[in-house]
Amino acid sequence: MNIAESVTAIPIQMTFRHGKPSLDVEQWTREEMMKLQRFYPRIMGCRVAIEEITGRREGNPWHVRIDLTVPGGEVVVRHEPGVAGKARRSGHAEIRKGLESVRMQKNLHTAIQDAFKSARRRLQDYARLQRGDTKRLAERPTARVTQIFPEMGYGFLTTPDGREIYFHKDSVLKEAFPRITAGTVVTFAEEAGEKGPQASSVRIAAKPRAPRKAKPSAA
DSSP: OOTTOOSSSSOEEEEEESSOOOHHHHHHHHHHHHHHHHHOTTOOEEEEEEEEOTTOOSSOOEEEEEEEEETTEEEEEEEOHHHHHHHHOOOOOOOOGGGHHHHHHHHHHHHHHHHHHHHHHHHHHHHHHHHTOOHHHHTSOEEEEEEEETTTTEEEEEOTTSOEEEEEGGGBGGGOGGGOOTTOEEEEEEEEETTEEEEEEEEEOOOOOOOOOOOOOOO
16 A cells, blocks of 8 residues: 555644654554544544654553544544553563564554544544533543542542543543542543553543522511
């Protein structure tokens, strides 16, 4: 497949950091973009940034960021599958050097697929908001933030049934990540990540309004 060939009329701008572009990466990205456009045809532009975190021995070393231009704004997804795994566990069996190249390609393909899955979920949310369909959003599960790492840009939620779920700052709506602290109650959408469940579309839960005090009747 020719790199210059556009899968759709939508331009896809790709950048690489600490990694080398390849025909495979271009093709994987365009295939995922085709799926995304079939789901949400109103996408007007797409930027994909792929970064290899050098020196990482645990988890997936590839970070993928997707910026989608849509009517009325942008949808941004940053998928970092290696962070949750690193926070939860340590220690991996050493992989033979002869398989290193194959492993890296497989990890990158997985990271791209997972990032576009997250983008689809975010587009679902955006489409509901565009339609004014807030009822379903209001029915989302709630959880309490139990761990937060502001300098690293991620944290963990704990659901009422005791499950721990990873979230990244780019999954927090309305750029509210700096306002989140341990104990903050949020609503979220759950999706499958490489190392387990992770949260998307995290929103600080609205505090219930206090009932108005009745005014004393005139004597």
